[in-house]
Amino acid sequence: MVESMSRPAGAVQSLDRALDLLEELARAEGPRGVGELSELTGLAQGTVHRLLQGLHVRGYVRRDAARKYSLGTASLRLADAAHRSLVRTARPYLAELVRLSGETANLAVLEGDDVVYVGQVPSPHTLRMFAEVGRHVPPHSTAVGKVLLADQPVDRTTALLRRTGLPPRTPTTITDLAAFLTELAQVRERGWAVDEQEQETGVRCVAVPVGPPGSVVAALSVSGPADRFAEEATDGLIATMQRIGQELGAG
Amino acid sequence: MVESMSRPAGAVQSLDRALDLLEELARAEGPRGVGELSELTGLAQGTVHRLLQGLHVRGYVRRDAARKYSLGTASLRLADAAHRSLVRTARPYLAELVRLSGETANLAVLEGDDVVYVGQVPSPHTLRMFAEVGRHVPPHSTAVGKVLLADQPVDRTTALLRRTGLPPRTPTTITDLAAFLTELAQVRERGWAVDEQEQETGVRCVAVPVGPPGSVVAALSVSGPADRFAEEATDGLIATMQRIGQELGAG
């Protein structure tokens, strides 16, 4: 083994390679064989086989009749716990955002075709917003939804929107597919999204991604009454939100 | 190293140990320190630290300010793909169940407080059932819901039911918490659940878990009109369903 400099110090080779395999399988559309994976990762076939076997015993990969491998159910179990962990660690950050903005802060994820709020710290103001934890909302009329969709491959997004449509919730809701895709491109570009009373009249909301581009796992948002929570109020906030989003995504 | 017999041949030690750590973190309520994990897994502190570092670089674990570790967001990314993979591999099994029973077969998971149907192969009969893919249904009035809740810790189940309540959907829906918990105990005991027109009048449904007790990730069900799909019709079916459920859970 010669490439001594190519790996960060302290990394465990076999673990690192096994994770490569898992992520390759996650990226793949369908099941993959040992040979293909060997090709994709640059590992020897024997090595790939041995690592996959280790993962298979633990349920992290599944092997079908044709000896093709795909992701197993063990990662679903981890994800469940990871989800709870994310919600828990997000709370202090949400509280910090409330402190800075005076408005309600939320954490949301994409579940199927809906956006679901999984965490919230409400504003201290007596006049505060909607959207309790557990609430399902459409992706196309919310800032969090835009952030989450913007990170998906375009074809998956269009498929989703074809299923759900873009029903108007308020007069400002974007109802045209092309216009919405343009909006998403902009969101992707600048790294944050805004909802200008598109989901609920009188409510404005800004959102940022949690996690790096291409693997956004959640969205962080702050929302308040449009008159109080106007553009100039959010200007300074967004940079902080983005920092927190990154931190949460890969702490 | 002496315990040469204790590990299945072909397993990769460091990978195996890293997975132990991940699962320990998944099991844990809150963040855990290196020392605690060393204790829990029986590994030397140095080893735990090195493996955690490898997992941390890849985002599978998160390290907080107090040097405590918890699960990171990387597994959430895997889960998305694992979910699709589960749905895809389940299809032929669902088809097999339709062939055997003549009725509609479903795959469902727990998402937040709802049961969501994620896969279906409809019965060839012209008279077939409700519940298209994507449909959210309450856990307490469905066989799949019972199966999924039965595998959760009781305190989490009661917390969930306190949030959702047990609204009656039909005259036979179980609406009493104590009665429902008894029902769940029975489901856990015998390994399958039935819905006697509790969700929809005239519809009977049986369900089994996907995955081993304690890590059920989904539920498999067959449902049909109560008069046609009666108890004697399901008797033989359930064993097959259980076999398929296990197979799907850890293929």
Added chain:
DNA sequence: AAGATTGATTCCACGATGCGAAATACCGCA
């Protein structure tokens, strides 16, 4: 149906790699 081709699995000897014990650095606390 037999051979050919592709791909998965097993084997094995080498040496890089991951191991653990102990030393060191760090942090919270008084």
Added chain:
DNA sequence: TGCGGTATTTCGCATCGTGGAATCAATCTT
């Protein structure tokens, strides 16, 4: 500022993982 408890780093050694080649199985070809 010093103390107790953790986390982290170090380091020499043995182990464990590695890759390439050989074997085995399955799928195409003609």
